[in-house]
Amino acid sequence: MSRVDPSLLLVAHGTRNPRGVDMIAALADAVASRVGPTRVAFVDVLGPSPSEVLRDTTGPTVLVPAFLASGYHVHTDVPREVAAGGNDAVTVTPALGPDPALARMLVYRLRQAGWTRGDAVVLAAAGSSDPRARRDVYVAARMLSAIVRTPVRVGWIATGEPRIAQVVDEVRAEGAHRVFVASYLLADGLFHRRLLDIGADGVAAPIGVAAPVVDLVVRRYRAAAAGLSTPAVVHRGA
The missing domain is CATH 3.40.50.1400 (Rossmann fold)
Incomplete structure (x- = not known):
């Protein structure tokens, strides 16, 4: 019997600018190298939406809002998307900023x-x-x-x-x-x-992908994962 770490869903605003999309993908890749598979969703402009990703996700999930301030998207869009996703094992962390x-x-x-x-x-x-x-x-x-x-x-x-x-x-x-x-x-x-x-x-350039930002996402994820009251387990063998 071993603990299954929750999956990580990184949620961003979304942009039609390919550089912005690439940056979020690069951030997710850098985080994944530290904590395991990391999926990305967007609350506006493009998909997939958080609810779409969550419908395809089983087990506990930590959702990290990749926002620099907590406004409408964090307080309204994210909870609505979590509810629509039908996964009742989602923990939402604080937004990235301010920090x-x-x-x-x-x-x-x-x-x-x-x-x-x-x-x-x-x-x-x-x-x-x-x-x-x-x-x-x-x-x-x-x-x-x-x-x-x-x-x-x-x-x-x-x-x-x-x-x-x-x-x-x-x-x-x-x-x-x-x-x-x-x-x-x-x-x-x-x-x-x-x-x-x-x-x-x-x-100055936007904050972008850098070690301190990756560290911040990882800290948000690990703090939420450690706080889960009922760790999920899987049974191996017959």
């Missing part, structure tokens, strides 16, 4: 883009009408600010005010010599492309 590991990755990407101490930093996020998601982004900004030792303002790319271009202009008008944008996005896509034309002195 200190992601803040450190933001700094790493800023440095890659040419940021140095003394340069102003603005955090760009997609935006959300969900106040819980917006609060998470402001927490991420405070985490980033603690590392770069300068105030970090937040600007929204698609939903919410102030928009990122406005914040960049305001920070420059306040006397900043150089203004860099930290991209609070997991993968490349339309939202990140928009950041390249807002007049910042530098735009």
